[in-house]
Amino acid sequence: MINKNSAVAILGAGAWGKALTTLARNNVDDVRLFSRRGCQTLAQTVEGADIILSAVSIKGVRDIVSQLKSLSIPPQTIFVTATKGLDPETTCTPSQIWQESFPNHPVVVLCGPNLSKEITQELPAATVVASKIESAGESVQLVFNSTRFRVYTNSDPLGVELGGTLKNVMAIAAGVCDGLQLGTNAKAALLTRGLIEMVRIGVDWGAKPETFYGLSGLGDILATCNSPLSRNYQVGYQLGQGKTLVEILSHLQETAEGVNTAKVLVQRAKQQNISMPITQEVYRLLKAEITPRQALLDLMTRDIKPEVDS
Ligand SMILES: NC(=O)C1=CN([C@@H]2O[C@H](COP(=O)(O)OP(=O)(O)OC[C@H]3O[C@@H](n4cnc5c(N)ncnc54)[C@H](O)[C@@H]3O)[C@@H](O)[C@H]2O)C=CC1
Numbered sequence: 001m002i003n004k005n006s007a008v009a010i011l012g013a014g015a016w017g018k019a020l021t022t023l024a025r026n027n028v029d030d031v032r033l034f035s036r037r038g039c040q041t042l043a044q045t046v047e048g049a050d051i052i053l054s055a056v057s058i059k060g061v062r063d064i065v066s067q068l069k070s071l072s073i074p075p076q077t078i079f080v081t082a083t084k085g086l087d088p089e090t091t092c093t094p095s096q097i098w099q100e101s102f103p104n105h106p107v108v109v110l111c112g113p114n115l116s117k118e119i120t121q122e123l124p125a126a127t128v129v130a131s132k133i134e135s136a137g138e139s140v141q142l143v144f145n146s147t148r149f150r151v152y153t154n155s156d157p158l159g160v161e162l163g164g165t166l167k168n169v170m171a172i173a174a175g176v177c178d179g180l181q182l183g184t185n186a187k188a189a190l191l192t193r194g195l196i197e198m199v200r201i202g203v204d205w206g207a208k209p210e211t212f213y214g215l216s217g218l219g220d221i222l223a224t225c226n227s228p229l230s231r232n233y234q235v236g237y238q239l240g241q242g243k244t245l246v247e248i249l250s251h252l253q254e255t256a257e258g259v260n261t262a263k264v265l266v267q268r269a270k271q272q273n274i275s276m277p278i279t280q281e282v283y284r285l286l287k288a289e290i291t292p293r294q295a296l297l298d299l300m301t302r303d304i305k306p307e308v309d310s
């Protein structure tokens, strides 16, 4: 069982890895943070760790997984993934990559409405830790739960992970909506229909529909789609104001996963024959195939239909 003397290794010293390190230090004395540019090696960081949490962006996940595979990690070590992205080669989620590479280890997803800047300011927040192995989720809950960070467990890791990942595309769309100053009604319609799109593909993927109405889905939509602190929202907002993606990304210091996720999702939706009109428009906008106004017109002139899919 996790206690003050347990050891936690956090991989990825970006905004989220640093915030999670501070949270874990409330409960555990030995919390190590691995940075590619730091002086401690990966092997030194993970040695004897009870929990290894990855907060690297999706582009680094396969690399970090293969480095860890070359080390001998004891099978009781719990892997936690906090990445919100999709693998461009396979469309796999990060937890699927971790589980496939470490089939005998418990894997836990940590995901929720957690803008790292607010967490760094010690503002209160809640999150979800999800795993097929109940005791693993409970261990991770004990590491991060505190009076300012309430941690819930969940048994649908895929749904929790997809909620946090797919909402990044909706945060871009929400930013565009605000950048164009389309108003509150438009934003409500966009995000409600966006959530339906997330549920549609998520259920096809194998997630439970109700998970998307929890903290990692609806909760994260409420946080990121209304906050300039969200990098994905910022990308959309600036696109809405007429900037190009290249210009926007050249000034963005950190990762906006929704840019890659939109592309992967469109690919997967096509393979699975799933309708994702908002995601499709975000993708076309990111590729500069259409303008924000054209994206709006496309969505408003789709064939009329019942609200609920039959
Ligand atoms: N910042 C936030 O508010 C939150 C971020 N996330 C997710 O966490 C992930 C990381 O986000 P941020 O920390 O904000 O991004 P960031 O851009 O600040 O940091 C990404 C980190 O990943 C590291 N990294 C990339 N490839 C690596 C590799 N091969 N080996 C080792 N490290 C590698 C980078 O060095 C960097 O430290 C993203 O998937 C993001 O969606 C999730 C919840 C909140």
Ligand SMILES: O=C(CO)COP(=O)(O)O
Residues within 6 Å of the ligand: 084, 112, 113, 114, 115, 116, 164, 168, 171, 220, 223, 224, 229, 230, 231, 232, 233, 255, 256, 257
């Ligand atoms: O996922 C996040 C908060 O829950 C962070 O959002 P951004 O990556 O858009 O900044």
